């Protein structure tokens with residue numbers, strides 16, 4: 258049954274009285290997993306993907322790639338293997354690509370298919386169908402593709418690819434790794450050099466992976482920002498990819514260990530790409546006891562183990578320029594801030610309004626319902642903690658959004674009263690093992706009986 262059809266799964270989270278303890282690993286990085294399936298399908302020869310995130314979003318990308326003629330298969334050993342036919346080796350999908358809840362899958366694939374003479378239809382769940390896609394369609398049109406979409410550029414939409422794609426130089430109007438990646442992926446089958454300039458640097462997994470596969474890609478600091486130039490139609494060859502643990506998923510057990518008394522937790526093998534560690538930087542400024550151990554480079558990405566201990570936290574101001582390096586972590590940061598003493602001001606958060614839900618509004622409403630002193634502006638959130646556990650005791654509607662869902666379950670772990678979310682099923686999009694993994698380290702998250 259697809260997620261849009263399945264019954265809501267209400268979850269209940271009460272006090273984790275004995276502390277959060279243990280040594281765990283979180284599932285593979287969602288961003289790297291999407292990209293490895295796409296590039297694996299275009300590289301000549303075999304690509305082995307170790308540690309692919311088998312969450313709903315990534316499985317939708319795997320299915321979309323199968324429909325586009327670039328299937329990867331899961332072996333009995335848990336390793337995914339793709340046998341690519343080279344750039345140019347995609348074929349038109351005979352069905353609509355249903356990307357479910359996945360903005361990354363949709364936007365990157367829109368780019369990937371735009372430089373082929375074929376038509377590709379995209380749809381998704383109610384959340385995805387409300388998300389703006391013009392940010393991707395606009396540059397793809399400059400490259401010669403056409404996009405027909407609902408008002409506001411929203412899906413369902415069709416990308417009519419071009420057989421004569423033009424290389425462009427494009428300055429991103431929003432800080433978005435998804436838009437940057439969509440253009441670079443379109444640039445793969447485009448003769449000449451495609452350049453994306455980002456005024457604020459965003460996660461660079463696409464760049465690292467393209468280089469790892471052997472593409473010619475140059476990154477320069479210019480007056481206008483970070484310029485990434487890709488030479489099109491390279492011969493890229495299959496390789497081994499080792500997907501690190503997702504720092505955006507690790508954020509939830511980290512938060513649990515920080516807010517529950519008596520906690521001491523180690524999370525091994527977490528991705529520590531410098532463009533993804535804004536949350537850790539912020540938590541250290543708040544006084545968190547977090548240590549990075551065993552730091553190393555694996556398959557081109559920085560990884561390490563994180564040791565986290567419970568302790569007092571203080572409010573801080575998180576500057577707007579840090580937003581791209583922790584964009585998915587603001588929901589859980591706002592929960593941690595509710596346990597800290599003093600005000601935490603989070604600035605430059607306009608993009609949170611157009612994620613799987615309006616996360617700024619969702620966190621402000623839910624925190625208020627849990628007795629937290631919170632205020633919001635168009636692109637900022639302020640949480641005033643007292644250094645004591647918040648009241649909790651609310652039932653929160655998660656509106657098809659996994660990150661607020663997990664965030665409020667964490668809030669319930671040390672609040673004065675338990676917290677319930679109306680539907681835990683969206684969690685499967687990015688962290689399908691969340692409940693079992695959290696219960697294995699001391700939480701008691703359970704299905705709410707109605």
Ligand SMILES: O=C(O)C1=C[C@@H](OP(=O)(O)O)[C@@H](O)[C@H](O)C1
Pocket residue numbers: 287288289361432433434435436438460584585608
């Ligand atoms: O490129 C990616 O893999 C992602 C980029 C971010 O989105 P934006 O590029 O829209 O900021 C992030 O929110 C998303 O979860 C994953």
Ligand SMILES: C=C(OP(=O)(O)O)C(=O)O
Pocket residue numbers: 287314358359360361362585612613660687
């Ligand atoms: C924003 C997210 O994902 P996507 O844009 O891929 O739906 C997320 O995982 O928090």
